[in-house]
Amino acid sequence: MPRYSTEPIVVSVASGILPEGERSRRVALTSFPPLSKRVSVPLREVVCYECGQRTQVPSAALSAICSHCRAHLKMTxxxxxxxxxxxxxxxxxxxxxxxxxxxxxxxxxxxxxxxxxxxxxxxxxxxxxxxxxxxxxxxxxxxxxxxxxxxxxxxxxxxxxxxxxxxxxxxxxxxxxxxxxxxxxxxxxxxxxxxxxxxxxxxxxxxxxxxxxxxx
Ligand SMILES: [Zn+2]
Incomplete structure (x- = not known):
């Protein structure tokens, strides 16, 4: 288990509110990335052999599910x-x-x-x-x-x-x-x-x- 320890921060202002830059950095660290940046697996467009429609599947997968008809597609x-x-x-x-x-x-x-x-x-x-x-x-x-x-x-x-x-x-x-x-x-x-x-x-x-x- 990695040890978790908080980072002490010294704030230059008396209010204790984090400076804008530091606040944004911490928000970014603890938030999910936007949906558009989350997909990192390479995809491949295929034609489902059950329903004939085009669907995207991870190119390295051994099997996938058709997004249209939910058929189990073999990719081996x-x-x-x-x-x-x-x-x-x-x-x-x-x-x-x-x-x-x-x-x-x-x-x-x-x-x-x-x-x-x-x-x-x-x-x-x-x-x-x-x-x-x-x-x-x-x-x-x-x-x-x-x-x-x-x-x-x-x-x-x-x-x-x-x-x-x-x-x-x-x-x-x-x-x-x-x-x-x-x-x-x-x-x-x-x-x-x-x-x-x-x-x-x-x-x-x-x-x-x-x-x-x-x-x-
Ligand atoms: Zn299908």
Whole structure:
């Protein structure tokens, strides 16, 4: 226990009233700081995966409560390995599907997702979805940004929805984009594409119709 001892003070005036400066200093020491200065934890804005509304959470926390719907939100990163029993993953953190995984009927809701192994199912990512392994996905993919690596063959039965899609491999899917679809050199996209902008680099191919839609 720290010892508490009062500080003697000598006041130059006979009234005993503290001088203005000293009085303010002592008031400040014993008062709560104003509300605006009290928050010192860094916050992160997230979209609640239960109600879909934006809410602020401490960025270093492992879980948080949505300020709108009071849902308990997980914020930890999740690794999905071969033989993993967890087929439904909901987190505000990142998800990695390991290279040795062969899984189906996954339901993944997360920030960034790294698909290094085979994982068929439904993906909803508020950030990046990166596919680095051949996959046949019976389901759909949704992400702010999606990247398909060079040499990867990807088949998606129920389509891709991505603000931005960057393909360096070979993708068979219907694509709906809010910003742009970029087919890098040597890439191939098979399927209808709805996007404000479709960029086909030299040597890349799009087989299917392009419907130019207005950006949001
Ligand atoms: Zn919520």
């Amino acid at each position: 990163d999740v690794e999905i390995k071969s033989g993993s029993q967890r087929l439904t993953v909901r987190t505000l953190g990142d998800v990695t599907v390991h290279a040795d995984a062969v899984l189906s009927q996954l339901s993944v809701t997360c920030r960034n997702c790294y698909l290094n192994g085979r994982g068929s199912g439904v993906y909803r990512c508020s950030g990046l979805l990166k596919v680095s392994c051949n996959n046949r996905i019976e389901g759909s993919l949704q992400a702010a940004r999606m990247e398909v690596d060079r040499g990867v063959e990807l088949v998606i039965t129920q389509g891709i929805m991505a603000d931005e899609l960057i393909v360096s491999g070979r993708v068979s899917s219907r694509v709906v984009s809010r910003k742009s679809v970029v087919l890098r050199r040597g890439a191939e996209l098979i399927g209808a594409c709805f996007a404000p902008e479709l960029i086909i680099e030299q040597g890349a191919v799009h087989r299917g119709e392009w419907h130019q839609v207005r950006p949001d």
